[in-house]
Amino acid sequence: MFFWAYRTNIGVIIMSSVIEDTQPSGSASLSLLQRISYGSLDVAGNLLYCFGSTYILYFYTDVAGISLAVAGVILLLARIIDGIDAPIWGIIIDKTRSRYGKCRPWFLWLPLPFAVFSALSFWSPDISMTGKAIYAAISYMIASILFTGLNTPLSAILPLMTLSPKERLVLNSWRMTGGQIGVLLMNATALPLVAFLGNGDDHAGFIYTAITFAIISCALTLFAFKNIREMDTDKIQHEPKLPMKKSFAAMKGNWPWILMVLANLIFWIALQQRNTTIVYYLTYNLDRKDLVPLINSLATIQILFIIAIPFFSKYLAKTWIWVGGLLVATFGGVMMWLAADNITFLIAAWILGNIGSGIACSMPFAMLGFAVDFGAWKTGIKATGILIAFGSTFCIKMGSGLGTAFAAWIMNSFGYVPNHAQSAAGLEGIIWAFIWAPALLFALAAIPLLFFRKYEAMEEKIRHDLETVNS
Known part of the structure; x- marks a missing residue:
């Protein structure tokens, strides 16, 4: 009742005050x-x-x-x-x-x-x-x-x-x-x-x-x-x-969507695993828990590169920008392992890894719209909601949950003991959970995208065909 009252009373007041502008055309800049x-x-x-x-x-x-x-x-x-x-x-x-x-x-x-x-x-x-x-x-x-x-x-x-x-x-x-x-x-x-x-x-x-x-x-x-x-x-x-059956039918044969969901799910598993275990690595492997606030704040440097993505797209296909971000994240992980207890080197590698993951994180949101267009072009069904929900929200939440679980399983299998000095095996488990498993998963996420490029090459034709139909 509360929600309905809000929607019908306050909502009507707000809606009535909105002056509808001309709707945007398909290809116009906003x-x-x-x-x-x-x-x-x-x-x-x-x-x-x-x-x-x-x-x-x-x-x-x-x-x-x-x-x-x-x-x-x-x-x-x-x-x-x-x-x-x-x-x-x-x-x-x-x-x-x-x-x-x-x-x-x-x-x-x-x-x-x-x-x-x-x-x-x-x-x-x-x-x-x-x-x-x-x-x-x-x-x-x-x-x-x-x-x-x-x-x-x-x-x-x-x-x-x-x-x-x-x-x-x-x-x-x-x-x-x-x-x-x-x-x-x-x-x-x-x-x-x-x-x-x-x-x-x-x-x-x-x-x-x-x-x-x-x-x-x-x-x-x-x-x-x-x-x-x-x-x-x-x-x-x-x-x-749109009937539910048709919503799911929009997934059938939509290979751009399937490839992006696979890549995005693997990416979020890797990202959550890396971000969850950094505190363990700093606390137990380096004995520098005091660095946790600094390390977390430095991740925001990725904003500068996210802003620059439209500039990169003038010279690179979106697929290669996404793949490039994943490979930079992989390389950053390897560099953190090479840094060992060199804090300056570690911080530089952490920043590099976050630049890569920041770019890779942003690309699916920009590209899933093409999967919706591809489905509408191929099947005549524009199931925007369910395709985007699976491709973004589901991948984020399921990937984050799996990433946290995988990190716990890896560390537990190596004998990690909370709130105690770790054995050599326990420290090795933290390294695997923080560095090697995420790095391997970042690289693995790039593989489906190698098959995506051929579909991206069709983007202009699909957009033109849809604009013709809509007009």
Whole structure:
């Protein structure tokens, strides 16, 4: 009832104030305002969601008093649900028909519920411990589901905003830069805000900080809703809803999509495994846990290279930019092994690896739109939602879960013992989990892309054919 009241009352007020601009044409460049607005969606999402994913475990155990075992079960269940809800949201988007298109209306309907439940995740009611655990599980899982509901149309709307490959690449650079800014702002302000707003009370500090981030996130998402546009909304509004069977039929024979999903899933396994185990490598292998904040902050240097991707695309095919990023990430891992205990060399190698992974991370979002176009061109079915949901959100969440699990399995198999000096075998296990397994997976992710290039060469013809049909 709360959600419906928000959608029908507040939503109507906001919608009635929006002046509809001329819809973008398929090949036209979009305005600076639309690019900024698209980027602001990832600032909004990362600011709030990354605050939750970074600090929720600490809040549960050290503030709310929930046991580590119970907190672990809550987070595990959330990850399992994450693997299921992405394709469901994709199907929902494919069935959405509104005056604002398929994806854009969700930026009006979901930001307030997402903000509310994200903030409520950092509130611990004064009830029994069992009640606290149940409340924590429900609030966090709903927040996670709503985040998927916002993040899926964020990716899916890109091919609906423009048919131009060049403009999609530019928009994606704005998005990825916005995402990095969101993470940077969260990392820089979260704990100082907790200390300031709580005035010594961590429980108050966390809930007030969550509310602050929730308000900013909601405002940025509504700002984006007001300014971005989908193509052909009149046509979409009167199209019959896409049956689920047809949504899945769009995957059949869509080799560009299959190859990108495979590459992106492997990439996220590698990325999560590397990023999860850096703290173990610094703590146990180098005895330099003090470097963790510095190392994590240096990862933001990749923003400069994400911004430069449209420039690179003038000279290189998008496939080779993606492959190049993966190979640079692989090389950075090998260089970290060669650095051994040379901290300067290690930091340089870490930066290099993050530049590569940053480029590789951004490319699927820019290129999945082509897979949607290919499916529409080949089958006549434009199943934007489910293709993008599997290709982006599912890969991120499933890959991140598998990456964390693989890291734990590798270290455990070598005899890792928490909070103790490690044996030689335990230290070797950390090296494998942090360096060799991610490096091998980064390289492995490049293999499907070698077969993708021939499809990218068809992009201009497919775009031309679709523009002809749409006109």
